[in-house]
Amino acid sequence: MTDTKDAAATDSGAAPDGGTIAIRLEDLAKRFPGEKELAVKDLTMEIPQGEIVILVGPSGCGKTTTMKMINRIIEPSSGRIFLDGEDVTKVNPDQLRRRIGYVIQQIGLFPHVTIADNIATVPKMLGWKKERITERVDELLEMVGMDPGKYRDRYPKELSGGQRQRVGVARAMSADPDVMLMDEPFGAIDPITRDRLQNEFLRLQEQIKKTIVFVTHDIDEAIKMGDRIAILREQSQIAQFDTPERILVNPADDFVADFIGRGASLKRLSLSRVRDVELHQWPTADEGSSHDEVRRTLEGSDKSAVLLLDDQRRPVRWVNAEHLSRSGGGGELSGVGLPPEAMVQPNATLSDTLNEMITARYSTAIVVDSDNAYQGIVDIDTINETVRSMRRAELGRLRDADGGSGEAEDPEDEDR
Amino acid sequence: MSTTAVQEQEGGPAPVDPQSAKPARAGRRSLASYLAMPVVLAIVLLLVWWAVSRRELDSAEQERLSFSYIVGLTQDHIVLTVVSTVFVLLIAIPMGILLTRSFARPITPPAIAVFNIGQAVPTIGLLAIFAIVGTFGLGFKPTVIGLVAYTTLPVLRNTMVGLAQVDASVIESARGMGMTKFAVLTRIELPLAVPVIMAGLRTALTINVGTATLGAFIGADCLGRLIVSGFSGNRPFITTVGAILVAVLALLVDYLAGIAEDVLRPRGL
Numbered sequence A: 001m002t003d004t005k006d007a008a009a010t011d012s013g014a015a016p017d018g019g020t021i022a023i024r025l026e027d028l029a030k031r032f033p034g035e036k037e038l039a040v041k042d043l044t045m046e047i048p049q050g051e052i053v054i055l056v057g058p059s060g061c062g063k064t065t066t067m068k069m070i071n072r073i074i075e076p077s078s079g080r081i082f083l084d085g086e087d088v089t090k091v092n093p094d095q096l097r098r099r100i101g102y103v104i105q106q107i108g109l110f111p112h113v114t115i116a117d118n119i120a121t122v123p124k125m126l127g128w129k130k131e132r133i134t135e136r137v138d139e140l141l142e143m144v145g146m147d148p149g150k151y152r153d154r155y156p157k158e159l160s161g162g163q164r165q166r167v168g169v170a171r172a173m174s175a176d177p178d179v180m181l182m183d184e185p186f187g188a189i190d191p192i193t194r195d196r197l198q199n200e201f202l203r204l205q206e207q208i209k210k211t212i213v214f215v216t217h218d219i220d221e222a223i224k225m226g227d228r229i230a231i232l233r234e235q236s237q238i239a240q241f242d243t244p245e246r247i248l249v250n251p252a253d254d255f256v257a258d259f260i261g262r263g264a265s266l267k268r269l270s271l272s273r274v275r276d277v278e279l280h281q282w283p284t285a286d287e288g289s290s291h292d293e294v295r296r297t298l299e300g301s302d303k304s305a306v307l308l309l310d311d312q313r314r315p316v317r318w319v320n321a322e323h324l325s326r327s328g329g330g331g332e333l334s335g336v337g338l339p340p341e342a343m344v345q346p347n348a349t350l351s352d353t354l355n356e357m358i359t360a361r362y363s364t365a366i367v368v369d370s371d372n373a374y375q376g377i378v379d380i381d382t383i384n385e386t387v388r389s390m391r392r393a394e395l396g397r398l399r400d401a402d403g404g405s406g407e408a409e410d411p412e413d414e415d416r
Numbered sequence B: 001m002s003t004t005a006v007q008e009q010e011g012g013p014a015p016v017d018p019q020s021a022k023p024a025r026a027g028r029r030s031l032a033s034y035l036a037m038p039v040v041l042a043i044v045l046l047l048v049w050w051a052v053s054r055r056e057l058d059s060a061e062q063e064r065l066s067f068s069y070i071v072g073l074t075q076d077h078i079v080l081t082v083v084s085t086v087f088v089l090l091i092a093i094p095m096g097i098l099l100t101r102s103f104a105r106p107i108t109p110p111a112i113a114v115f116n117i118g119q120a121v122p123t124i125g126l127l128a129i130f131a132i133v134g135t136f137g138l139g140f141k142p143t144v145i146g147l148v149a150y151t152t153l154p155v156l157r158n159t160m161v162g163l164a165q166v167d168a169s170v171i172e173s174a175r176g177m178g179m180t181k182f183a184v185l186t187r188i189e190l191p192l193a194v195p196v197i198m199a200g201l202r203t204a205l206t207i208n209v210g211t212a213t214l215g216a217f218i219g220a221d222c223l224g225r226l227i228v229s230g231f232s233g234n235r236p237f238i239t240t241v242g243a244i245l246v247a248v249l250a251l252l253v254d255y256l257a258g259i260a261e262d263v264l265r266p267r268g269l
Helices: A002-011 A063-070 A093-097 A115-119 A121-125 A130-143 A161-172 A191-208 A219-225 A244-249 A254-260 A264-269 A291-299 A321-326 A350-359 A380-405 A411-415 B002-011 B031-054 B059-064 B067-100 B102-120 B123-133 B140-164 B168-176 B181-218 B224-232 B236-264
Strands: A021-030 A040-048 A052-056 A078-083 A100-104 A179-183 A211-216 A228-233 A237-242 A284-286 A305-309 A315-320 A364-368 A374-379
Touching: A021 A063, A021 A211, A040 A063, A040 A211, A040 A237, A052 A063, A052 A219, A063 A179, A063 A211, A093 A100, A100 A161, A100 B168, A115 A121, A115 A130, A115 A161, A121 A130, A130 A161, A161 A191, A191 A219, A211 A219, A219 A244, A219 A264, A228 A244, A228 A254, A237 A244, A237 A254, A244 A254, A244 A264, A264 A350, A264 A380, A284 A291, A291 A305, A291 A315, A291 A321, A315 A321, A350 A364, A350 A374, A350 A380, A374 A380, B031 B236, B059 B224, B059 B236, B067 B102, B067 B140, B067 B181, B067 B224, B067 B236, B102 B140, B123 B140, B123 B181, B140 B181, B168 B181, B181 B224, B181 B236, B224 B236
Parallel strands: A052 A211, A052 A228, A100 A179, A179 A211, A284 A305
Antiparallel strands: A021 A040, A021 A078, A228 A237, A305 A315, A364 A374
């Protein structure tokens, strides 16, 4: 017994690419009582540490069942589960679950206790000291962007859907688990809030680096959120388990290609982030500069407007030739021009950026850092170049693959 | 009032003022509505007292309508009600918890059927059978048993409904965080079921107060004595006073149970 466990521990100790395996599922199967078919059939899968792994597939494919077997909310019928190399298939499930964060679509906040008490659920069970719990609750509320002083003592029904979702995430992170399971966590939220929460969560994940198993039926969400995506078919059979990029570029079979659907090029834009592309520059001027200085800058460039920055280099207004002449010569520039829009941060996806820029002045998205200081701009040329270079890269890779297996199809096919 | 404030915030991105968002003490009523019932009941009692004191009472009436006799009967009546309700609670709530556990699913329908019999059989009939069979003797004991048989079902049913209506996602998230089944029951399910269980309890109490009157037929001391002796002695005045007093007591108990409901309802619901 000890031998096999040790063997398994070393077995699942390292991922092929050198990273550590956080979760290993081994021949995992589930048959629900009274069902003839298995819901999950002999699934073996390794989930690397610190990554968001998305389980995605059509409804009824067993993705949720698979996820719920990891914390044994659903007990597997056979197979084994390893957490950090430790076989947890038979350990006390309650103890196990306290080590794993859990977020479900309906969130399931306790309506009769305050936000603070909701978040403190697991720390209390773990017997933390009162001061430590209070501190942790405030820290978590800050982390998810909610003012602790304002929200600590409220009840769930006094929060909006998006706020409840944040509290749900904070609650799942309360005891700082290494692993988090998220079952369509953004599923029941309006699209605008969902987008914001997804971005916030990705930003958060950059700091916390949890191992996250994330279930969704939405391939776009999977592409946006996932470091790796497992596309599952019936009985949780893995159709393809790979990075979003490689899945989009080289779907394993027709099932995956169908599931990704049309517009793979557009989808690829949500894989690249602003920080990955070379920013272009736009003529800028200091807010305090004179009319003449700004006019000279404008005339010296090929653009039709100048972006004014304040003393912290934050964009304040667009000024074009018409604004300059209308406001008369000389003097200060205060109040001249139009407010900037379409400002994006380096971690925004190109897809979001494109969306912003389409409606913006001068078809340009202004890139600012986290302090809102001007970094550069992204325009349609940038996007164009990126798409083309991605296609070149994919063609190169496919040619290599073609030589090996002969399976690859015309990569442009999917875009037509 | 405060409820609307909360509802308005539901849609909005951020509740504005923490003060206005103070959790509504659900079911909070105005002071006037809290006072109305006791005032009405006091007026009724005063009228009864006035009617009794200005009437020339014959000896039978004097005996039955003396202050100390009525107070004694009222106390007995309350004891009968409270004791039977406590038994109902002790039976129905644990039963309701057991029958809503997943392992009990197969036995739930037959168990409910048994309790249904208790409520379907008229209490008066049940009491008559007890008196004839004589297993439990006469007076207090058979009356309590009859009342318990009659009112266990509403409390049991409400306990089960109360527990069943707890949002499954709340229970799943609690289990998913590693709460034990027992902790989920005591800290999540029962508190959230309190309003419905309390409503059942209130029903049981009110039924018991009224039905305890029937105990007089099998020799239990209660306000029903006034009604029964008024009939048998052909003294409608005594019957009337007894009936009014039972009604007042029933309304008072219902009123107090209503307050208990408000107080025990968890905040945040």
